Amino acid sequence: MNLKINFGTITNSQWWKEMSCTFHEQIKQYKNSGILILYNADADGFVSTHFLCRIYNKIARKQSRLFFKAVWNYEFKFEWLEEYLFDKSISLVICLDLPIIQEPEVLHSLTLSGKKFLIYDHHIVPQKYLPIEGVSYFNSRLLDNEKSNHPTSIISALLADHVVNLTYNEYLIAAIGLLGDQSLHLYPEYYSLLQEKSRDLFNSDNLWKSRFGKITSLINAFFRANPSKNPKDIHWVLLNLIQKEDDFINIIDSLNSKYGFEIAQKMVNDEVNYYINKLSNSYTEQINKEFICLVLPMRTFSVGIIATILAKRNIAPMVAIGFNADNTIQFEIRRADSEKRSIIDILNIQKKYFTPLTAGGHPMAAGALVKKGDENKFCISFTKAMRETLKG
Numbered sequence: 001m002n003l004k005i006n007f008g009t010i011t012n013s014q015w016w017k018e019m020s021c022t023f024h025e026q027i028k029q030y031k032n033s034g035i036l037i038l039y040n041a042d043a044d045g046f047v048s049t050h051f052l053c054r055i056y057n058k059i060a061r062k063q064s065r066l067f068f069k070a071v072w073n074y075e076f077k078f079e080w081l082e083e084y085l086f087d088k089s090i091s092l093v094i095c096l097d098l099p100i101i102q103e104p105e106v107l108h109s110l111t112l113s114g115k116k117f118l119i120y121d122h123h124i125v126p127q128k129y130l131p132i133e134g135v136s137y138f139n140s141r142l143l144d145n146e147k148s149n150h151p152t153s154i155i156s157a158l159l160a161d162h163v164v165n166l167t168y169n170e171y172l173i174a175a176i177g178l179l180g181d182q183s184l185h186l187y188p189e190y191y192s193l194l195q196e197k198s199r200d201l202f203n204s205d206n207l208w209k210s211r212f213g214k215i216t217s218l219i220n221a222f223f224r225a226n227p228s229k230n231p232k233d234i235h236w237v238l239l240n241l242i243q244k245e246d247d248f249i250n251i252i253d254s255l256n257s258k259y260g261f262e263i264a265q266k267m268v269n270d271e272v273n274y275y276i277n278k279l280s281n282s283y284t285e286q287i288n289k290e291f292i293c294l295v296l297p298m299r300t301f302s303v304g305i306i307a308t309i310l311a312k313r314n315i316a317p318m319v320a321i322g323f324n325a326d327n328t329i330q331f332e333i334r335r336a337d338s339e340k341r342s343i344i345d346i347l348n349i350q351k352k353y354f355t356p357l358t359a360g361g362h363p364m365a366a367g368a369l370v371k372k373g374d375e376n377k378f379c380i381s382f383t384k385a386m387r388e389t390l391k392g
């Protein structure tokens with residue numbers, strides 16, 4: 001199968017040419033000296049890494065020099081990285097879907113080690129992005145004036161499509177990443193093809209209630225339930241399963257029994273339900289609250305789900321839920337459906353009063369990391385910035 005035929009082309013062909021040539025050339029050039037993939041610990045990052053594995057396997061024909069690390073949003077300090085690259089003789093770092101690493105200060109400190117960085121992202125670009133020696137930077141938000149948002153999964157799948165024959169199961173794998181980033185509907189032809197070929201998986205109009213949506217949730221839950229823990233060998237296991245198995249559900253079942261997706265999901269669900277009940281009860285009485293900003297003592301990294309549900313229930317125009325990570329608080333910010341202000345715009349205005357350690361994401365869903373003790377400053381300055389942000 002050929003993904004391009006069913007998918008169409010990325011809007012800016014020059015951008016795509018440059019992007020794909022750089023990717024393939026760099027993987028070829030560094031295949032023997034070692035490559036590290038740093039990926040966002042969610043469905044989109046996970047899926048993207050699968051396709052990079054696929055490219056590497058084809059080009060390098062051995063697996064020993066490819067390394068992986070899942071990165072969570074609050075892991076913004078890459079202090080461990082320099083030593084890691086040295087120990088494993090890694091010369092190229094490929095960053096997939098990692099908003100934090102595109103900050104110029106972070107990149108500058110990393111490239112001092114003389115390593116190459118290849119960055120693909122679709123989060124909003126930092127305000128002051130400047131070319132940095134050793135860094136090849138591609139963000140699909142820079143594609144054209146429409147600010148196209150192509151998740152990492154589709155870009156990676158298309159990159160793999162150039163060098164290998166993707167199986168139909170891999171179309172479904174790519175779709176997991178797209179749905180994980182709420183973007184599957186942005187590719188109508190691709191989506192129709194999947195619906196046509198796999199009716200049993202897309203058995204509900206509400207995608208998240210379909211069998212396919214449940215599989216996507218399992219993968220997200222797997223990462224959320226295990227903050228900071230890297231799933232050992234999962235990408236090679238997946239690759240082997242894809243090559244052997246014929247049924248998509250069997251592949252997911254095998255991963256589930258080996259890595260405990262369902263156990264992870266139960267942990268996440270129990271915790272989310274507990275806080276949703278608790279918070280819904282305490283906010284029913286309050287009206288006209290413009291911003292709800294809370295830090296919860298959670299064990300899993302599910303603050304984003306809680307913020308999403310509360311925002312959907314319209315308990316306030318904006319909701320931020322925080323989570324303790326070492327000496328920092330990671331806030332996940334979501335907005336109500338009726339709210340028009342962009343969270344990114346608010347975060348930019350907020351900098352006049354208070355600057356988080358890192359902050360960014362998408363207009364409707366973003367994250368911010370602050371030092372422990374700065375929670376109140378964050379909440380107050382965010383509220384202030386909200387009032388100053390033009391609606392719509």
Ligand SMILES: [Mn+2]
Binds near residue numbers: 097152181
């Ligand atoms: Mn993504």
